[in-house]
Amino acid sequence: MKINPIIVVCLFMMAAQSAIHASDAEKTAAVTVVKKANSPRVKSHDGKSVRLPDDDLNDEYGRAASVPDPIEPLNRGTFWVNHQIYRYIFRPVSRAYDTVVPSVVRKGVFNVFDNLEFPKRFVNDLLQWKLKSAGQESEKFMVNTVAGVGGVMKVSDRIPALADLPRPDTGQTFAKWGIGHGAYVVLPIFGPRSARDTVGLAGDIALSPVFWVSIWFPAVVWMPAVTTPDSVRTLHDRLGAYDAVTENTLDRYLAARSSYIQNRSKAASK
Amino acid sequence: MMKRQLPLLVLVFCLFSRGALIASTDEAEKRLKTAVNQVTEIAAHAPDRNALATGVKPTLQNILSFETMTRRAVGPGWRQFTPEQQKEAIGLFTTLIIRTYTAKFTPGELPSVTFKAASSPAPGRVEIPTTSSYKGSHYDVVYRLDESDGWRITDVVIEGVSMIANYRTQFDAEFKQGGAEAVIKALNRSLATSK
Numbered sequence: 001m002k003i004n005p006i007i008v009v010c011l012f013m014m015a016a017q018s019a020i021h022a023s024d025a026e027k028t029a030a031v032t033v034v035k036k037a038n039s040p041r042v043k044s045h046d047g048k049s050v051r052l053p054d055d056d057l058n059d060e061y062g063r064a065a066s067v068p069d070p071i072e073p074l075n076r077g078t079f080w081v082n083h084q085i086y087r088y089i090f091r092p093v094s095r096a097y098d099t100v101v102p103s104v105v106r107k108g109v110f111n112v113f114d115n116l117e118f119p120k121r122f123v124n125d126l127l128q129w130k131l132k133s134a135g136q137e138s139e140k141f142m143v144n145t146v147a148g149v150g151g152v153m154k155v156s157d158r159i160p161a162l163a164d165l166p167r168p169d170t171g172q173t174f175a176k177w178g179i180g181h182g183a184y185v186v187l188p189i190f191g192p193r194s195a196r197d198t199v200g201l202a203g204d205i206a207l208s209p210v211f212w213v214s215i216w217f218p219a220v221v222w223m224p225a226v227t228t229p230d231s232v233r234t235l236h237d238r239l240g241a242y243d244a245v246t247e248n249t250l251d252r253y254l255a256a257r258s259s260y261i262q263n264r265s266k267a268a269s270k
Numbered sequence: 271m272m273k274r275q276l277p278l279l280v281l282v283f284c285l286f287s288r289g290a291l292i293a294s295t296d297e298a299e300k301r302l303k304t305a306v307n308q309v310t311e312i313a314a315h316a317p318d319r320n321a322l323a324t325g326v327k328p329t330l331q332n333i334l335s336f337e338t339m340t341r342r343a344v345g346p347g348w349r350q351f352t353p354e355q356q357k358e359a360i361g362l363f364t365t366l367i368i369r370t371y372t373a374k375f376t377p378g379e380l381p382s383v384t385f386k387a388a389s390s391p392a393p394g395r396v397e398i399p400t401t402s403s404y405k406g407s408h409y410d411v412v413y414r415l416d417e418s419d420g421w422r423i424t425d426v427v428i429e430g431v432s433m434i435a436n437y438r439t440q441f442d443a444e445f446k447q448g449g450a451e452a453v454i455k456a457l458n459r460s461l462a463t464s465k
Contacts, residue, residue, distance in 0.1 A: 059346065060435075061345065061434050061435045062346075064432055064438070065435050065436070065439050248370040248460065250459070251444075255439070257439070258431075258435065258436045258440075259436055262430050262431045262432060262436070265430060266429065
């Protein structure tokens with residue numbers, strides 16, 4: 001597959017433009033807060049003018065998950081379709097995978113392909129100028145590949161310095177470079193993304209050795225469906241996270257959007 | 271004379287403030303640890319999710335500030351609720367919070383919680399970061415506590431996702447559409463459909 005550089009440039013420009021809009025939105029939000037502080041009185045239920053309490057003035061919750069969502073109706077439609085796919089296809093597939101494949105094998109498969117995602121983590125560590133993390137990531141890859149028999153066993157978990165390393169991705173790198181979320185978008189199958197992270201996803205795929213192997217050897221084109229981070233090997237955990245976010249909510253779509261944006265903002269701050 | 275004593279007074283004041291801060295974070299941490307231990311103990315022995323929800327309810331009522339959580343989840347619009355509507359919203363949101371919290375646990379499985387150094391972002395507020403290890407995964411969980419009627423949890427932030435900020439997004443949308451009534455109706459609808 002040949003990647004058209006014009007498409008890549010267009011995607012990047014779209015993300016950059018959205019990011020500029022996002023940064024404008026953040027400025028507007030900041031102005032709103034200042035206005036609120038200058039006029040700290042609101043109408044109460046009986047029409048009286050009352051002063052807002054301190055925690056309403058320092059209202060961090062009102063701004064925590066704000067993101068432009070210009071195509072909300074389309075996103076809601078895609079979200080609904082995804083929900084049905086998760087419910088009627090992915091969940092049975094996940095259950096079947098958990099039932100048919102023994103836990104030890106599942107763990108081994110997970111470890112091998114997690115180890116193969118080394119280039120994504122290493123390159124993004126370098127792009128974020130986290131040289132120490134890049135070194136530790138290389139060490140982890142070597143330890144797991146050699147002592148862990150090709151990554152089947154995650155030996156690095158037994159080494160405290162390597163046990164809990166951050167997992168940088170390309171979207172996070174863009175965030176570190178100061179690019180905002182941009183517009184919120186719900187991708188078919190993949191689910192919630194921001195414009196920035198959609199371009200980041202393309203970067204992550206480009207850094208995946210499994211993707212390139214499946215391109216060069218069409219006989220193993222099925223491999224990404226089993227091995228990539230958004231594949232059947234992680235389905236159980238991802239469906240668990242999806243349930244945790246969307247159960248007990250007033251609006252499943254808004255809950256997923258808010259959770260996604262907050263989670264990615266936290267990842268960018270690491 | 272006074273000039274010479276000023277640095278000493280400042281030092282005493284700083285030491286006193288620092289001492290008070292450490293004491294308050296210690297107290298909040300102690301209270302949170304007790305509650306977390308109680309909840310995990312109940313979760314470890316609960317036969318099913320209903321028993322888990324019933325078992326942890328008294329502990330959660332003792333450690334969570336439902337009134338503050340509801341007020342912050344609704345935001346500035348809270349002032350436009352009548353006292354009756356506020357009472358109803360707090361009651362409904364309490365049930366929803368207990369369901370949300372207990373949904374994170376599988377009965378019979380015990381998470382291990384490691385407490386990290388607490389911080390105080392503002393007077394009367396403490397944030398206690400923890401790492402929960404559960405089913406082979408590690409999660410960063412931050413407990414936010416306020417001092418009102420003892421130290422009480424006002425928010426739980428899991429992997430950067432604040433429970434209150436998450437509900438705020440949803441409440442805002444309902445409030446803009448139909449005010450307090452719409453929020454209460456949405457809460458009732460959610461409780462009727464959620465597990």
